[in-house]
Amino acid sequence: MFVTPAYAEEAAPAAAGDHAAQGETHAGTEVPAEGGHGGNTFPPFNPATFSSQLFWLVITFGLFYIFLKKVVMPRLGGILEVRSNRIAQDLDQAAKLKSEADAAVAAYEQELAEAKANANTIGQKSRDEAKAEAEAARKDVEAGLEKKLAEAEERITAIKTSAMKDVGSIAETTASAILESLVGKSDKAEVAAAVKAAR
Amino acid sequence: MAAADKVDPIHQFHINNIVPLNIGGYDVSFTNSALFMVVTVVLASGFLLLTTSGRALIPTRLQSVSEMSYEFVASMLRDSAGSHGMKFFPLVFSLFMFVLTANLLGLFPYFFTVTTHIIITFALAALVIGTVIIYGFYKHGFGFLKLFVPSGVPGILLPLVVAIEVISFLSRPISLSVRLFANMLAGHITLKVFAGFVVTLTSMGAVGIAGAVLPLIMTVAITALEVLVAFLQAYVFAVLTCMYLNDAVHPGGH
Numbered sequence: 001m002f003v004t005p006a007y008a009e010e011a012a013p014a015a016a017g018d019h020a021a022q023g024e025t026h027a028g029t030e031v032p033a034e035g036g037h038g039g040n041t042f043p044p045f046n047p048a049t050f051s052s053q054l055f056w057l058v059i060t061f062g063l064f065y066i067f068l069k070k071v072v073m074p075r076l077g078g079i080l081e082v083r084s085n086r087i088a089q090d091l092d093q094a095a096k097l098k099s100e101a102d103a104a105v106a107a108y109e110q111e112l113a114e115a116k117a118n119a120n121t122i123g124q125k126s127r128d129e130a131k132a133e134a135e136a137a138r139k140d141v142e143a144g145l146e147k148k149l150a151e152a153e154e155r156i157t158a159i160k161t162s163a164m165k166d167v168g169s170i171a172e173t174t175a176s177a178i179l180e181s182l183v184g185k186s187d188k189a190e191v192a193a194a195v196k197a198a199r
Numbered sequence: 200m201a202a203a204d205k206v207d208p209i210h211q212f213h214i215n216n217i218v219p220l221n222i223g224g225y226d227v228s229f230t231n232s233a234l235f236m237v238v239t240v241v242l243a244s245g246f247l248l249l250t251t252s253g254r255a256l257i258p259t260r261l262q263s264v265s266e267m268s269y270e271f272v273a274s275m276l277r278d279s280a281g282s283h284g285m286k287f288f289p290l291v292f293s294l295f296m297f298v299l300t301a302n303l304l305g306l307f308p309y310f311f312t313v314t315t316h317i318i319i320t321f322a323l324a325a326l327v328i329g330t331v332i333i334y335g336f337y338k339h340g341f342g343f344l345k346l347f348v349p350s351g352v353p354g355i356l357l358p359l360v361v362a363i364e365v366i367s368f369l370s371r372p373i374s375l376s377v378r379l380f381a382n383m384l385a386g387h388i389t390l391k392v393f394a395g396f397v398v399t400l401t402s403m404g405a406v407g408i409a410g411a412v413l414p415l416i417m418t419v420a421i422t423a424l425e426v427l428v429a430f431l432q433a434y435v436f437a438v439l440t441c442m443y444l445n446d447a448v449h450p451g452g453h
Contacts, residue, residue: 043212044315048226049214049230049232052225053230055233060236060237061293061297068292072244072247075254080269080270083256086256
């Protein structure tokens with residue numbers, strides 16, 4: 001009934017008295033339009049309005065659905081995806097930078113350790129070399145001393161033998177001189193034999 | 200119909216023709232209801248379109264609102280129907296946005312509330328249940344009927360349980376549509392009744408104006424409540440849609 005008065009007003013305001021009859025030609029419903037207004041039919045339960053409401057709901061909601069599906073949602077989804085990708089990318093980059101920094105620290109520490117090890121080996125080596133040199137020098141000196149000692153001993157032996165060789169003639173000379181002064185004469189051969197026997 | 204209808208709480212639900220139309224014997228006039236459907240759709244679409252036109256990596260406030268509604272519905276659907284249910288995301292999102300915008304729009308004085316008409320809410324509910332049934336049979340064939348046979352029920356109880364399941368399934372479109380319709384209708388009637396008190400009392404002189412303060416406060420409070428209800432009912436409608444769609448996607452999984 002509330003479709004009808006509105007229509008009636010629009011179409012023929014003068015015919016307000018029999019608007020019910022007028023409206024029915026258009027609305028074509030079973031809505032009873034008797035008497036006054038105020039509601040023999042509660043508007044939401046008025047079937048006369050159902051067809052037009054459904055018709056426009058299908059059109060408006062259908063267009064809304066298509067519009068959201070084709071335009072709005074791809075755009076929103078795209079925005080959100082780009083953002084999450086960007087965040088993931090930034091996190092990845094941060095992780096990459098962190099691992100690079102860690103690698104640099106590790107490399108630095110390794111180099112440090114290597115340098116320490118090198119220093120140790122160099123020190124050890126120079127110590128060993130110095131020790132070996134000292135040892136060699138000591139050996140040289142010892143060998144020289146040994147040689148000199150041997151030479152000296154040789155010379156002593158030579159002197160000793162030559163001295164021993166002279167002992168006989170000296171003893172013969174001495175003995176013959178003693179004999180000459182004691183006896184007045186001396187036999188050279190006898191003295192030599194006696195000296196030889198005494199030795 | 201002017202003077203007496205001022206405090207008639209039902210007046211706001213009347214549907215008036217703006218452009219009379221008739222196609223094939225059916226009345227498809229462009230009415231105030233149709234006008235507000237168009238406004239709802241244009242407003243919601245325009246908001247979603249304009250706020251996201253920047254495609255900013257760091258969103259503006261309004262873009263955040265659009266993104267939040269998108270993610271809100273997306274997580275709602277994913278939580279209830281799983282990732283297989285995401286193919287219904289456009290449906291749930293447009294239902295949620297449509298109902299929410301229509302509900303909120305209806306709170307403006309002199310505005311028509313599309314969702315206070317049972318035929319609209321029933322059509323939306325029928326769309327949901329129709330989608331569930333058609334997709335359920337399309338995807339699972341007769342396996343979709345497992346929906347009515349919960350696993351782990353003893354044989355004796357089975358007929359009873361199946362009967363209950365069938366009845367509860369059949370009542371879904373009714374409960375889904377009536378819940379939204381009744382909430383919006385009742386809220387608007389209450390609001391109108393209290394606002395009507397204000398009008399009636401103030402016309403009664405000084406004492407009346409003093410007495411009108413109370414219903415005015417009530418009107419303000421109920422308006423705040425109605426904003427909450429407008430959002431809540433859109434949310435409830437969307438959540439139930441998600442749960443029903445879950446039945447279409449996983450009919451066996453109770």
